[in-house]
Amino acid sequence: MPIPKRPADLRRSRAGLAALATLTLPALLAAAPAGAQDAALRRFANPPVALPEASLGVPPPSSLVEQKRGAVAAPDTRGTIVYDFDIRMVEGKIYNPWTKTDDTVKLRAYQGTMVDPAVPFLAPTITMKPDQTARITLNNRLEPEPGCERNILSVNVPHCFNTTNLHSHGLWVSPTGNSDNVMITIKPGVSFQYEYNVPNDHPAGTFWYHPHNHGSTALQVSSGMAGALIIKDERKPFVTGEGRKVPGDIDILLKDSKGEAFPDKAIVFEQVQYACRDAEGHIEPWDKSLGVTLSPWDCEKGQVGQITSYDQFGPNTQWQNSGRFTSINGRVQPLIDGVTAGRFERWRLIHAGVRETVNVQFQRLKPGAPDARTVAAADQPAWIAANCQGAPLPSWEIALDGLTRAQARQTARSILQPGYRVDLVTYFPDEGSYCVLDSSSTGSANVSATDKEARLLGVVQATKGTAPSSADPAALLRDQMTEAARRTLDGAVLEEVVAGLANNLRLENFVWHKTVEEKELTGAQELVFNITTDPSGNAVFQVNGESFQPNRIDRDLLLGSVDQWTLTSELASHPFHIHVNPFQIVEIRNNEGVDVSGNALPANAADEQYRGLKGTWKDTLWVQNAGSSTPNKGKYTVVVRTRYQRYIGEFVLHCHILDHEDQGMMQNVRISVPDGKGGIAHAHH
Template sequence: MPLPRHAPRRPGMPRRHGPARRGALGLALLLSLLAGPALAQERAFQPPADATIQRDSREARRLSAPGLRGPVGTAPRQASLDLAIREVAGRIWNPNTGRHDRVRLRGYVDAGLPRGARVLADRIVAPTIRVTPGDTVRMTLRNELPAEPDCPVGGGHDGPGCFNSTNMHSHGLWVSPTGNSDNVLLDLRPGSVFQYEYNIPADHPAGTFWYHPHRHGSTALQVASGMAGALVIEGSRKPGARADEPGDIDVLTRGMPEKLLLFGQIPYGCFRDGLVQTVADGADKGQFTCAEGETGLVQSFFQQLGFGTMPFPGWGGTGRFTTVNGEVQPVFTMTAGRVERWRLLHAGTAAQIGVSLRPVAPGRAVPPGGVPAAQAEAFVASACGAARLPLFEIQTDGLTRAAVRETAVDWLQSGYRSDLLVAAPEPGLYCLVDEPDPATTTTRTLQPQALLGIVRVLPAPQRVTLAPAALVRDALVRAAQARLTGPARDRVLAELQDRAGIRLASFTWHRPILASELTGRQTLEFQVNDLDPQPPGGPPPQPTAAYLVDNAAYDPAVVNRQLPLGGVEEWTLTANQFPHAFHIHVNPFQVVSATTADGKDAFAVDPLYAGMKDAWKDTLLVNQGYTVVIRTRYQRYIGEFVLHCHVLDHEDQGMMQNVVVTPPGVAARRVAAEAHRH
């Protein structure tokens, strides 16, 4: 029986309705019923639905060239999909009240589903796009949001606004930044229909990437509304006989249960007379509140997400909660001793997340239906043990590490992705915790610890005797023994069984950049300069700070940096006030060094930088007063794109620059780059 169009079967997946699948579902249901009560009241973890993708077919070819007549042939390695941006009605559980709040948010909807297909109710998370290296991905984007008559002609790129105008960014993909590829300089008004085309190179690394809007002025508010989805590159390439012929880490993780955790931070609120309603007094004063039956919206930049404005309370003071795939405090299920691959994606706009797994203390129960907000901090402190299950990071920002990194807390900034291998040796309940911000966080108010979810670990068929690190190493070794041959097999096994740690050199796609390769240098400073405070009792909140890069706010008419195709450069990054997440499009970078304000090695003393030395990333925290050095190659692609702070409200208020890569001897349009090159 073929799968329905809305659930395409990937190689190696069982058929969704086959006997094996039905049997597995039945067994899982039986075990979960044995493991604990109140399942009907729990919000079970659900992965985002996979986007409907037409592959290598007459239908795919028709979708790739709408309006053409005549014979239609096949197009090898072609993947076509159709996304609409609409106002989506849903609900979010609120631990403050113990009930679900109704919300109406801007969201991505799979427009490729056949008519009459059943869509899960109350899902506010975007579909996951799964493609492979070498694919030509054609994505039709339909902006079906309400018209905005007040949005000025030309887009109004001088600050936050035009919140229903949009475009698309394939964050982290190594593709062209121009034309109808990853072009974030486009302005797609309501009613627009536009087809993006991403030619993913055959040598693109397999990993976890994502997509989100990137129109300057509306980026933060749209992402805060939940407009973000995972974009997964799946690979099956095996390492070659030579050490310089890498393979995909998927070869070793194939067959492991996989969980995609898309973290959202949605500051929805209910409005009266144009103002967000807040709690008037008490311990929760200033938190957003909605009366029962009201519908929460995300529509005011300065009241709901404008860091640096008053009286915005910061994410921790909004009274809203980090969602996992659109749910607050979902319940996960694992099996003891079985290694899983978790793809973590921070799709929020600002507040960092520190992910840990803590065993629930013996005899402690989890309240049916979830932990109330008033009890959450005490519950984590008393019921979630101080011990943390080790997590094993294999990729950062979609790029495989040279070696597995073991950590107790996995820190994510806005835009970060982290692929982990997770194994629980003992059955029972575990807390998925957002750890309190470390003392090195240079924000005015530190975020407290919070409960992200509960993990129910079911008993294994046989008693597990190995520790998590041994379970992970054993799973990788067994996969290499079963799937690799010849010299590659011998080399990979030697790496995995290295006494110094689990090495993954045969699965890394970027060569380290040596000092001898450098052809130039760049400097960049993120700056927040305070403005005069607003008088009390004045108009709705406005900015109280200027957000700049190198003393200038974003100007769409200026190219700030002209970079040479084929160049290899070292960048020095600093920030004068607050932490900022540096993100540059197209080419990833290698993290070389990070020095604290008092001259210490941040890799050694700051948990937010632990394990980052020599890692390859596309987004990186620049803490206040720190000096961070990265290196990058400008390979293959020319054209204009941007760099910016990925604290997205900072970007929309001006913390962004235009960048262009050109062949040697080619002049860009108006350039203001000379101050940064030396």
């Protein structure tokens, strides 16, 4: 049933917005509480870099070269980066648009070099280059939890909230030892050093890191324990003497007419679902007569918001009911300045939240509009309708999940499910302000499965630029990327790249994974997500009819094999994520059997997120069931292909609604060396 709303004490009459709109910004700020005045001074900033790249002593990048058989291995010239992060319980402030003041919160957080104490719930950015090693020490400074594992009824009951580990989401590195090994647990008082050896043929792109300890993942990520992990390089595409094409990095094309790189913004979306509780442990505000928590959640003066239990997630306490706002780099509704009108920028969008969809859209902000941060959250939908005007601005998706697309896709909005990344080229044509919206959407396309109104994520302030406002941004982007190619490349590769850009911004020379042809396939896998109930009526989260068991290998696969996977969901929609090896999308069939992953206009709003995905590489993908478990009532079929390359060992696949994962919607996968006879080679001891 719908969650009851709070009484009108937090809500300004929407009719009152007409009078509000006549006030000037100085008058609004003078009349606003201190929290609102402080909020007006907030500014966007890229997440802090743990160690500034300039101090790493990394030599200039060179093109990837083919290693001849029998040649002496080239030494690692790129050195090792060392990071050191403490994990602590940290107190800080988070702006609350319902009250227009800051809430005091106390949450688990990564603390390292360069962290801004004013924005403590945003992890530092890790920056690397291919052929480089990062050593990351985690020092777990959280309080001990004696007996936390002995006191649980099942491994799939969330537990041990101060135990942690680390996952490098999307990196193509080993899943074993002290690399991207999510089977490790780091208890309070323990330090452990991870080592990520990024190969020299790793794609440059946008990745991220977060905890992945089964039983505490959602609670820790919802606290803001997540950070950007960015691989940067400017390798040129080339052709070997044997005629093999080697791709390059899209970074070499993202430069303006002066040869300067497009400004680069890392945008980490977080959904910090903190709560305050009454003396009996109920989430505030608790309605005794109804026996429910009202929406939105509230913290009274003197209370400290925390994330202490999994009753803060789930169908009855989902993100929309909480009333919390998705933050950008630890700030709620920041002002994003430093943007020049008529200049392209690269925005690296990272959905580091737990369980709600984010639909990024840009619209012009009406000149003279009142500052949104002086408008209570209840009135903001009307403020958006009145002040965010005109058609959405175009932007260009150049990479998904850190992997360059074969063709840049112009779009009016980018749909991010939990775990997704989208690299956007943005363009704000004129001087002035722009709304950054989490746009309205239908329930069938959202984690919450309910229709939602648009919400304001932030405001862009663009200063005057040199490009004429009448410029065609699509043509301008093509021309600037073509100029960059001509400055950097030559010969047949240059001709091929320029021809691709002229053909609707095709980027095949910058895609690091080759298309998986049907003739390569050696096997098939099926995966079915489901939520059912046990005899007591408790929800049971399953993959292929079973909940997670840590000592069971669910899929035993061979190194070098190539599989086609068929993904479906029996109840609700779930973002599928698999570690280590990404996958290529073959088709996505709706409940009527129509493939909706092509470039044609989607049949309905729910299908929009699948448009243009055919042939694209990803590591996380929405598996939709917008109806019930009845056949042809909303169940989609997703078909992908993947190769198991280079790395052996155990890792996991799971739903990236992280509380689903913690409660059993996960499987163990093992990649083994083949024995040459169709089986697994076993070592002799």
